[in-house]
Amino acid sequence: MVSQFGDKDKDRQNFFTQNNSCTRIDVFEELSPTNEAALRQFFRRLGAPQYVDEVIIPTLRLGDASVYAAVRDRPWPPWGLGARTFSAVCVVHNVAPESWAPSPVFTADEEGTNIGLIGALYKEVLEALAVSRTSEVCYLAAEGSVLADRVLERNGFRRDDDVFMTEHARYFTYRAPAHELLSNLRLDDVSVPDLLAYDFPAEVLDRNALYHLGILLGARPGLTDRQRPEIIDLARGGHASKPGGVPGGTGTDLGTDQFGGLLGELPYVSLGRFLGSDAENLMRNVLEREEKFQPATVLPFGSTSPFVDERRRRGRTLDDVGFIYDAFVDRLKGALPGALSRMGIEGFPVGRIELQVTASGDGDYYRMHRDADAESTRALSFVYFFNAEPRRFFGGELRMYDDRGVEGVAHANCSQLLTPRQDMLVIFPSRLPHELLPVRVPSQKFADGRFTLNGWIHRAEKC
């Protein structure tokens, strides 16, 4: 190995080699009291003491997560509280099979430029993941990021359309196979001791400096509340498309039973007590047909036949709705003129009305999508909510976005979140981007899930 920055040449003593010579990398999945104390001290010094209680401890408790720490031990006694200090920390958690989200490599302020140390820690992370050839590393970077996009793409990450929305920005998922990243960062043929001793070629320094500083500085604002980070952590279940990373609660719930919502340009109508006492019959009929439910499908624009795609949607649907179709559609047609006028939409000749029942169980969701493109005759979408009483699921909000802007770009700060309410119907234009946030059903029982009668009102085609 060509030594460029090491302390072999006394004239070129490296600023960090002394520190690094007493550093080792430790990995743990549970917090011993000594490690917990060291971790708390580390994040307190970073000015983000809450990160331990709000992120690391819950993440470890969920399982499939590890903390990698650059550790310095007290000379004597090397045990007991205070025996360790951490100089760099990286938390890695599993987000989906073979998919891992490492946090940035956090460093104590005085180690921020210690790329040998950061590289050594990250090498340990990547080598553990690269044991499986198919395991990949993921980061989320905000739309419009320049540096994050550059450092990730340069190191072999590919951006895909898994979009996460927060109140701050739209974030894209970047993924790279762990073993490729290891070699792209030139960490594959330099050992951890050599990294710590700065005994490596300049290219290792360049690549790792830009990569880690780009990611750390991009993520740093997220350590403090209410900031707008360029890079965020990928929530567990978030990759492969369970949109667990979308925080709820950024919209407002409806305060009344009969209300036309107009948030900026966002027109929709919700009608409470829509079926009244018929809702109970509906629930009974649906539960009797549990066996007939099929995995929910999607039909992306341009595709000719629907297919199951769990990256986009997870749930079960029942298309055989003869037992309710006429009664429901009659009521819907009756409500339509009033609803249209409240939405400020002109009346149109109504064509076909599609209807299905959707059962959303624990962990189900439907990512942001539109129900119609410009060519579609689908004019309005509707969602009628019903559930067993008392309600035994949570989550499952319907979120609608403003559709201003170019195709596919929704506005995080202009969305409306609707909490499912027994016997409530929501109608909105099918072109509006919307999503069903993840549903949680602690009992895991079918009957306790989120149910909807949902469908589409077509504009009659001219003959």
Ligand SMILES: O=C(O)CCC(=O)C(=O)O
């Ligand atoms: O259930 C919901 O809230 C939305 C369902 C939906 O978007 C759809 O079926 O197209």
Ligand SMILES: [Fe+2]
């Ligand atoms: Fe939809």
